[in-house]
């Protein structure tokens with residue numbers, strides 16, 4: 001349950017109504033700390049069943065799928081904080097602007113199909129694709145699939161039987177109430193969308209449901225005037241009444257209509273079927289890292305190269321470990337011959353705690369993943385922080401009385417996410433979910449946030465068991481905290497008071513990262529070291545095991 005204060009849901013302040021649907025009201029909302037905008041969908045609890053929808057949206061992360069930030073509930077309503085898309089529905093956009101140019105249609109169709117392909121990879125079937133369920137940001141020329149209310153999971157080798165969707169977008173096999181496969185049915189709906197974008201009309205209209213059904217079942221539509229032969233051919237293939245003969249997503253992406261209209265790019269779109277390895281064999285983290293390394297490469301072309309039989313540069317790296325340990329690559333990327341920061345043959349250097357702390361900044365510049373972090377991950381990680389619950393809902397974790405380091409680390413290509421932390425004081429409690437990410441290689445610098453947005457400073461633990469260096473003011477250390485969007489991010493200095501669950505509090509010194517580095521240097525302190533009690537429990541022990549090279553991100 002969430003505490004509601006007037007027009008505030010959690011940390012979101014509600015603003016104007018963006019629109020109302022049959023079951024909901026959607027309001028613009030602003031995050032009280034970050035200023036970020038969201039669309040909060042308010043659904044009366046009594047008539048919602050959104051479990052599956054929430055689950056799917058949580059699982060799906062794609063630039064063309066509306067992101068679900070958070071969910072709250074009170075005794076009356078459910079509140080879904082969604083990514084805000086300033087242009088509203090594609091339906092209204094097309095109504096207002098009329099038919100789009102073929103080039104624009106291709107641009108948006110590729111986004112739609114890419115997002116749909118992402119859903120299908122999880123065997124999710126949307127089942128209600130229509131202009132009204134696609135939101136558009138006309139400024140960035142991006143569309144997002146929204147509303148997974150009718151979506152379902154289709155197990156392997158099975159058929160769906162639920163008759164659902166929206167009249168004009170229903171595939172013939174759905175209209176005929178025969179068991180159907182969701183993927184071709186979704187492609188049919190995309191065909192209807194394709195037609196509508198080209199012509200500002202629906203292909204299967206009529207004065208009654210019966211008339212519409214007849215047209216759908218017969219695949220009877222008038223070709224939009226002035227549309228190219230390539231567009232006509234693609235329409236014909238997408239609106240094929242026989243689902244087994246209907247064109248597939250990879251085939252659409254390689255259709256001459258799409259290829260000829262796509263802006264010149266170095267993306268190679270090949271039919272998936274021609275690739276020997278499944279996309280599921282490819283680790284998205286590796287792809288993201290490669291995108292960084294070969295800046296001009298699109299993720300699509302990398303994924304395709306990884307799926308190929310023949311040798312290529314991309315396939316050289318069998319794992320993320322290999323990738324980040326490629327000395328020549330690191331040298332090339334950094335234009336440096338500096339050896340200190342390059343991990344040695346055994347991959348030991350990045351775990352070295354003896355490293356000179358003054359090298360921290362140098363290392364950060366050296367680290368090729370730094371720019372990745374800035375460009376790609378910052379927003380997402382920042383979001384994680386921003387969507388941390390408010391103080392009243394913080395979960396506290398009691399630390400073990402013997403001060404053993406209690407770290408729970410999640411591997412991330414850029415570093416480690418600290419989800420629980422070392423003790424600050426005996427029997428101290430601290431909120432665990434506010435810890436952020438940081439890089440840890442080539443030389444380790446284990447960082448964590450302390451209590452949220454406004455205190456991005458290093459914490460030194462009183463028993464010196466470990467130093468955390470959140471350092472949002474230091475772009476070389478933790479770019480994720482270094483967003484201009486975060487007001488007050490540098491405001492807290494001096495000491496920070498932590499309140500415990502049972503009402504006691506402890507005060508912890510805070511340092512700027514610069515001061516921290518100096519302090520480490522002058523005291524000969526190590527940037528981070530073992531828990532002090534039990535070496536097997538040390539940070540480095542845990543990190544080393546996370547970085548073991550056995551994990552192969554894709555099987556070749």
Ligand SMILES: Nc1ncnc2c1ncn2[C@@H]1O[C@H](COP(=O)(O)OP(=O)(O)OP(=O)(O)O)[C@@H](O)[C@H]1O
Pocket residue numbers: 018019020021022023024025026039066082083084085086087088089135147
């Ligand atoms: N993420 C968003 N960003 C901007 N506007 C949005 C967003 N989500 C919804 N809206 C606006 O709110 C309106 C209503 O939302 P939505 O269609 O999701 O409600 P609904 O109850 O699911 O509707 P229905 O059940 O009738 O399809 C939309 O028409 C759109 O203009």
